[in-house]
Amino acid sequence: MSAAGLAHAHFTTEDGADIAYRIRKGRDPLVLLHGLGCDASMWDGVVAALPSDVALVIPELRGHGASTLGYRAPSVDQWADDVVRLLELNKIEAPAIAGLSMGGYTAFGIAEWHPGLARAFAFISTSAAPDDQAGRLRRAAGIATIRREGWRRFTAALTPNLLNPNGPQFPAHSKHLVAMFEHAGDGGLSTALMALAARPDRRELLPTIDVPSIVIVGAVDLLTPEEKAKEIASGIPDARLHVLPKIAHLSAMEAPAEVADLLGML
Numbered sequence: 001m002s003a004a005g006l007a008h009a010h011f012t013t014e015d016g017a018d019i020a021y022r023i024r025k026g027r028d029p030l031v032l033l034h035g036l037g038c039d040a041s042m043w044d045g046v047v048a049a050l051p052s053d054v055a056l057v058i059p060e061l062r063g064h065g066a067s068t069l070g071y072r073a074p075s076v077d078q079w080a081d082d083v084v085r086l087l088e089l090n091k092i093e094a095p096a097i098a099g100l101s102m103g104g105y106t107a108f109g110i111a112e113w114h115p116g117l118a119r120a121f122a123f124i125s126t127s128a129a130p131d132d133q134a135g136r137l138r139r140a141a142g143i144a145t146i147r148r149e150g151w152r153r154f155t156a157a158l159t160p161n162l163l164n165p166n167g168p169q170f171p172a173h174s175k176h177l178v179a180m181f182e183h184a185g186d187g188g189l190s191t192a193l194m195a196l197a198a199r200p201d202r203r204e205l206l207p208t209i210d211v212p213s214i215v216i217v218g219a220v221d222l223l224t225p226e227e228k229a230k231e232i233a234s235g236i237p238d239a240r241l242h243v244l245p246k247i248a249h250l251s252a253m254e255a256p257a258e259v260a261d262l263l264g265m266l
Contacts, residue, residue, distance in 0.1 A: 004047050006056060010066070011089055017062050017070030019082050026055035029095040030263060031083065031118075033103025034058075035125070035162075035250065036192055037155065037181040039065030042100070045256025050263065057092060059083055061106065063188030065180070074195040076102075080109030084117065096266040098122035100252055101224065102192065108202040111209050120212040120266035121236075124259070125221055125249050127228040128202040128235065139197040143190050151189055155181040161222045164248040173253050206235025213239040216262055218247030218254070240265075 002008075006022040013019060022040045030050070034042045040058040047056065060067040061079045072078060083106065087095065097118045099107035104126025110117060131139065145154045155178060163173050181189065213236045217229035226243060233241035242262055247255045 004044075004056075005052065006047070006058070011086065013070050013082060013085065015070030015072045016068075017072075017082070018066075018068045019059060019062065019086060020066035021057060021059040021086055023058070023090065024054075024056040026053045029055035029057060029092050030266070031057045031059075031087070031095045031097045033083065033097070033099035033106050034061065034064065035101035035103055036196065037064070037158075037177070037184045037189055038250075039180050039183055041065075041176070041180060042250070043252055046252050046260045046263070049257045049260035055092070055095075057086065057090070057095065059086055061102070061192075063191050064184045066183070069187065069191060074191040076105045076195055076199040077109045077113065079106040079195075080113060083110060084114055087117070094119040096120040096122070096263070098124060098263055098266075099126065100124040101126050101249065102196060105196065105199050105202075108205060112202065112205050115208070118211060120214075121209065122214045122216060122263055122266060123229075123232050124216040125218060125224050125229075125251055126232070127224050128206055128232050129228070130199055130201045131197050136197040139193045143193050146186050146190050146193075151181055151184070151186050152178070154189060162249045164218075164220055164246060164254060167246070167248070167254055169254065173250070176253070177250075203231070203235060206232060207237065209236045209239075212266060214262055214265060215239055215241045216251060216259060217241075217243055218249060218251045219243050219245050220247065221249045221251075223249045
């Protein structure tokens with residue numbers, strides 16, 4: 001049991017993936033879904049800023065953290081199915097679901113295939129649109145870098161796009177990133193990049209999301225800039241957009257207290 005009252009657990013899927021997660025009992029359950037290369041510890045600052053009686057579920061998506069890959073082809077919808085299965089196993093009903101970047105794509109998958117499951121959503125530093133051809137080619141280039149030079153080279157090149165290099169905690173956050181990306185490694189990162197490149201277009205889904213929703217984006221996010229967030233916020237009825245000044249892509253790490261305050265609105 002961690003200092004935040006989170007227990008570590010895991011379950012095995014039908015195709016043999018071992019899915020690790022952290023869980024805490026309490027009120028108003030909140031599911032936190034991490035970004036590419038990260039793990040449950042990405043949310044540590046947010047967890048510390050949340051009220052201690054809020055129930056939490058923090059999965060580590062396939063190929064990330066302590067979670068393994070099954071035999072099925074990787075996909076955003078597979079990650080979504082794993083999260084839903086996790087909630088069913090723990091008899092968690094009507095959670096709010098917050099997803100950052102890759103976690104946001106996973107949250108869209110849950111909204112698509114399991115309408116009515118969530119009581120609210122937070123889409124953080126993410127996009128409802130699929131990768132265009134240029135984006136898919138960038139994913140392919142990333143996979144090539146991992147194959148030829150390893151995950152460390154890929155991580156070093158990606159870090160300035162994930163964090164604000166001028167932020168006061170950039171060195172500490174960069175070190176944390178390396179530790180998380182090491183857990184994903186060559187295999188987890190490569191399969192995730194393929195899944196992200198193949199993710200579906202969720203823009204037509206947006207008007208059908210009929211639960212309270214917030215959209216959070218950093219003002220200096222280079223990967224999913226403010227216009228991506230505005231597209232989500234304008235598409236979901238009554239969604240609220242929140243822009244965090246001087247914050248880059250990994251807002252849960254750079255502005256955990258602000259993100260926690262916003263999640264408290266759900």
